[in-house]
Amino acid sequence: MxxxxxxxxxxxxxxxxxxxxxxxxxxxxxxxxxxxxxxxxxxxxxxxxxxxxxxxxxxxxxxxxxxxxxxxxxxxxxxxxxxxxxxxxxxxxxxxxxxxxxxxxxxxxxxxxxxxxxxxxxxxxxxxxxxxxxxxxxxxxxFGGERTALETLTVREFEILRLLVEARSIEEIAQTLSISPKTVRNCHYLIKSKLGVAGDIELTRLAIRLRVVDLLELSGKA
The missing domain is CATH 3.40.50.2300 (Response regulator)
Known part of the structure; x- marks a missing residue:
């Protein structure tokens, strides 16, 4: 058996x-x-x-x-x-x-x-x-020939994006991910550059539009 x-x-x-x-x-x-x-x-x-x-x-x-x-x-x-x-x-x-x-x-x-x-x-x-x-x-x-902008981000950048949109501070993100604040700031800049946005408000709007987060999640953390 x-x-x-x-x-x-x-x-x-x-x-x-x-x-x-x-x-x-x-x-x-x-x-x-x-x-x-x-x-x-x-x-x-x-x-x-x-x-x-x-x-x-x-x-x-x-x-x-x-x-x-x-x-x-x-x-x-x-x-x-x-x-x-x-x-x-x-x-x-x-x-x-x-x-x-x-x-x-x-x-x-x-x-x-x-x-x-x-x-x-x-x-x-x-x-x-x-x-x-x-x-x-x-x-x-x-099939539609589309390549979402999010796919250009690395795993680390994607995670930092999520935390940024949750209104986490640079220091909080650094502590959460066990990296330096300087690394977070550098990634923050790269994220905005890759996604083609100038500021954090535009970044948040884009994240919501691409369903990285939704309005209910954000309101629940307020």
Whole structure:
């Protein structure tokens, strides 16, 4: 009798209810086990070192340090790490940035549960996987011959853009990303140059138009 391979999962999401719901779902699946859960990037990194999971499933919107930053840290520590992003963000630019950071898969939270389960097995096998809504959005952009300005940004620049639009100070961003304020200022300049904007108000408007953030998110942080 062939033994079932047990895939060890680290699940990262800042909402306890979300973690509980998907822990229950995954526990019912043969060959899957959630060995640890984390509510933020710092905790996730520590648990990753402790449990050495086969797959890390992470949201992008996390307290303090984002999922993109977490992906970068995990890949730096362990390049063979298999990471699946599970996010509410349906903007294909987020998927592009997540894959650039090192994720193998990207599934939106609006996807059926069977899509997430399929993604886990695909990523575990070392294959790329996108939920159909993200794959369709990317295909439509390519079909239309359009190249979003956001795709010209590096992963680090994209993350700094998100924090700038959230009205974080240069010092706060530097502390969050563990980089120097000078690096943040340089990136700030490059971001505006690449996106073709002159000031922060125009930058914010562009970020909203490109759905990096939306007005509800901004009002919720006010």
């Amino acid at each position: 062939i033994a079932t391979v047990m895939i060890k999962i680290l699940f990262v999401d800042d909402h306890a209810i979300v973690r509980a719901g998907y822990r229950t779902l995954l526990a019912k699946q043969a060959g899957l086990t959630v060995v640890a859960e984390a509510a933020d990037a710092v905790q996730a990194y520590q648990l990753f070192k402790e449990y050495q999971p086969d797959i890390v499933i992470t949201d992008l919107s996390l307290p303090s340090s984002s999922g993109l930053e977490l992906i970068g840290r995990l890949k730096q520590r362990s390049p063979e790490t298999k990471i699946l992003v599970f996010s509410m963000h349906q903007n294909p630019s987020f998927a592009v940035q997540a894959c650039r950071a090192g994720a193998l898969g990207y599934v939106t939270k609006s996807s059926p549960s069977e899509v997430l389960l399929r993604a886990i097995h695909e990523v575990y096998g070392g294959r790329h996987f996108l939920s159909s809504d993200i794959a369709q959005a990317l295909a439509l952009e390519q």
